[in-house]
Amino acid sequence: MTTIRTFLIASGACLSLAACDFLIARDRDAPPAMEADTPAEVPEPATDPSESAPETADTDGPVVVASTATIDWDAARADMAARSGEDRETGFQVASGNSAPPVPVLLPTGIVVAQSAENGVRFQPMSDGYFAYYPGIDYDIVVNGTNEVFGTTGDAEDGDAPDLMFTPTMTGAQVTFSRYGADYLVEFECKAAQTAEGVCITEQEALEITEKLVIAGTR
Template identity: 45%
Template sequence: MIRSLIISSALAGALTLTACDRVFQRASDPAETAAPEDVSGEDTAVPASAELPVRPESEATGGAIDWEAARRDLASRSSGDLEGSFQVQSGEVAPPVPVFLPSGPVAAQSGDVAIRFQPTDDGYYAWFPGDAYDIIVNGTNVVITAPGGEKAARTEAFNFAPTTSGAQVSFSRYGADYLIEFECKQMVDGMPDCITEEEAVAFARDLAISGTR
């Protein structure tokens, strides 16, 4: 009986020491906790990132501009037609595309002519305000083609499309592309409703060449 008690006491002491060791165990050394070696014989190396195939990007090129036709059309405008309209300087300093702008005076609510015109590397940007909507006219000679594709044939047709802020009309002339955007000042039930397709296309048709090289 005494021997059994001694053995039981020894076992209890051993369990107590083990529990204490767990409670006060020091922080493990990273080297001691490293993952065991894989002895299966299989290669566990992390493979290098797979190389993605190189996809051809869309190509942007400058279009060929028919400057002779643009100069001829500008020269055909009468002095009375040009009077009061916004003009840009022609010649070598002109933008890289023929400039289309409204044929008549562009007036803001105050009655003063208010237009912002800015040449760009590939064309120009013009902005002017209106009562119901602001108008932005962009011209560019950049042609975007899909990889391996051919340049789409340009057309002088006026293409209307509604937008989240109003509407836009696009067309091509002299080998350049033009985009007119109408930005509504007010929304109706959360939707722009400031210009009809007929009005937008009529405005685009009324644009006149106002500068050329």
């Protein structure tokens, strides 16, 4: 009985050893544990040193600027005094002194206004000048004067510019000029649409009306 018990114990021990050896062998033959995947590094795109930064807009070109004209009030007052005794009807009584517009007021004379449109004649002082409106038979006349001058940096002197500049427009014509340091615009607005066969006012007529403008107010 003792011999059988000893035999069983010995057999169990052998089986235990054999199982241990089998587990050790499987552990040695097992493939290595997989490591956690790590994100691959993405190489940064190569930069070409020859490439330059985007060019900025060129700010060295002409720049439009607005300025207030210097008015020659002495010349305007002298011209006003020279015509004070003349009978020239401009249609308006313009204020003088500090109440006058900030530019010498030039207005047309001898303008024929239809009786039905007499109430439409008007004069309006502005912060930078004035405008006058004369409703006519074939065309309306609008006179604008301003001390606000627009120019560009680097402009050449305009000493060779014509005294009066006539320009046809879609609605008639206009004449521009400068005097006493202020800028003036005389517009002729046709009552009817212009055609190739005829216009409501010719260049010669527009220039004659503009040349006959008289000074009607000054400071």
